[in-house]
Amino acid sequence: MSLQSQFASENTHAALDIVLDTAYQGINAGNWAKLFADARKSQLEQFIVDMFAGKRINKSEDRPALHSALRNLSKRPVLINGTDVMPAVSEVWHRIEALCNKWVGVTDVIHIGIGGSDFGPRLAIEALAHAPGIESRGMRMHFVANIDTAELARVLTWAHPHSTRVIVVSKSFTTLETSMNAKAVVAWLKDSGCSNSQVAHAIYAVTANVTAAKEFGINEDHIFPFWDWVGGRYSVWSAVGLPIALQYGFETFQQFLAGAEAMDLHFKNTPLEKNLPVIMALALFHQQERHDIRAYAAIPYADALDWFPRWLQQLDMESNGKSIDRDGKPVKHSCPVVFGSAGSNAQHSYFQLLHQGTEIIPIDFIAVREPMSNRPEAKAHHRILLSNCLAQAQALANGKTASNPNDVYPGKRPSNLLLLPKLNAFYLGALLxxxxxxxxxxxxxxxxxxxxxxxxxxGKVLAKPIEQALTSHQNDIVASANIDAVTAARINLLNSNN
Incomplete structure (x- = not known):
């Protein structure tokens, strides 16, 4: 075996036919040994056991973090306070499947949610739109998240009110943007001639606060529950993922869950040295220790995954963007800034900075072996796409010397290559x-x-008195406990135009 091939094999890891290549991380065998030893010292293995066992690892809210139960298709018992949660999860699966079989003649679905109630299902709908072997059921799936009515207006321009269904998604059912958008859609249905009974027939909810959904006016049999042990950004596996099943069929949704469950089992049962999530985490941790990195990029060389970096931004930065640790002490490191977009478009945007900028920014290159269309030119285009992916990683790692300083590439820019065999529901679930x-x-x-x-x-708390001040239309607002002098001046500026 050549040194080059040996080096490649030592840095290549696989699970579920997904390959992770860390060869360009610049981490040698001694570094890896220390990283795995440090991981064990931090009690990582016990943390993994506790997470899947339903221990209350979310200490500040005194809750488990059991999103893995939502994709536990084998229905192994998962206990919280001695009660198996799987019967309740299974009941929701049955209800989702029944709804998929029930909806006939629906032309449009308006999914209203924000943050974790929006990113996951939106990503999945986009990613699977052209996946080979997946047939759309023909509905137009619309997503409304922003309180800016421009997004709502675009959706309502296309939707047919008498054949539209609405899914209101909010864990607490008190999220301001979601409730206001939901009320606006109800008003649109009524203004379009829908009777009260037709409106009630059209609206569904996904929430952990069933009481609030009923108070909103949603029929109880239209409410799909999830639970306080599911974080919003981890909730696409629950009924929050209802659009996936409605658009592509319940079997596709099951495959999405199956991929995630398979990755959970790998994470739970595989030694750290061969564990893909652990290896990826340790690689980033190493770059923080070595280079004090402040950002990393996720670049999927698949247009279908263009929403993936946005989903990942919430997952990583909302989860780990903190300056205080679990013991209330200042942290040495926390989540870097996450950004990215689909390659090769990204190459014509910010890759200049990645190659020749002053900061070292690690990259996750995500590629798919098979093209995502059956166009006659698909294979030729896909070869060029993959060539660009590999070339960018090589250039970032090795750099280039030149007599002209403008042509110098410093190199030693670390990256992973994550290679999926194909992009279907199973591998999308596994990736997430x-x-x-x-x-x-x-x-x-x-x-x-x-x-x-x-x-x-x-910020949500401070928005309330500011909104009240804007509603007053007064242009003599003064600083107060909740509105500082700069914000008061800005309110007066806005109110002066009203």
Whole structure:
């Protein structure tokens, strides 16, 4: 065996026919040995056991983090306070399947949610739109998240009110953007001539707060529950993923869950040295220790995964973007800034900075062996796509010397190559679960609680008095406990035009 092939094999790992190549990370055998030893010192293996066992690892909210139960198709008992949650999860599966068989003549589905209630299903609908072997059921799936009515207006322009169904998704059912958009869609249905009974027939909810959904006016048999032990950004595996089943069939949704379950079993049962989520987490951890990196990029060389980096931004930065650890102490490292978009488009955007910028920014290159269309030119295009992926990784790693400083590439820019055999529902589920488990691993390494998000709340609290001040139309607002002088001046500027 040549040194080159030996080096490649030592840095190549596989699970579920997904290949992870870390050869360009610049991590030698001694580094890896220390990383795995440090992971064990941080009690990572026990953390993994506790997470799947339903222990209350979300200490600040005193809850388990059991999203893995949502894709536990084998229905192994999962206990919380001595009660198996799988019968309740299975009941939701049965209801999703029944709804898929029930909806006939529906032309449009409007899915209303934001954050974790939006990113996962939106990503899956986009990613599977042209997946070989998956047939769409013909409905137009629309997503409304932003409180900006421009998004709502675009959707309502296309939807046919009398054959539209609406899914309102909110864990708490108190999210302001979601409730206001839901009320606007109800008003649109009524303004379009739908009777009260037709509106009631059209609206569904997915929530952990069934009482609030009923108070909104949604029929109880139209409410799909999930539970407080499911974090919003980990919830696509619950009824939050209902659009996947409705658009592509319940079997496709099951395959999505099956891929995630298979990755969970790999993460749970595989030694750290061969464990894909752990290896990816340790590679990033190493780059933080070595280069104090502040950002990393996820570049899927698959247009179908263009939404993946946006989903990943919430997963990583909402989970681990914290300055205090689980013991209330300042952290040494936490989540870097996450960005990315589909290659090869990304090469014509920010790759200049990746190659020749002053910061070292690690990259996850994600590629798919098979093309995502049956166009006659698909294979030729796909070869060029993959060639670009491999070439960019090589150039970033090896760099280039030249007499002209403008032509110098410093190199030593670390990257992973993650290679999927194909992009279907199974491998999409496996990919998302791989990154979920990697995020949890990083949280354990940093001693951060990856399952709460207190930092998103303060701005929401401050928005209420500001909204009241804007509603008043007064242009003499003064600073107060909740509105500082700069914001008061900005409110006056806005109100002066009303």
């Amino acid at each position: 679960a791989l990154y979920e488990n990697r995020t949890a691993t990083l949280g354990a390494l940093w001693n951060i609680n990856s399952f709460d998000q207190p930092g998103v709340e303060y």
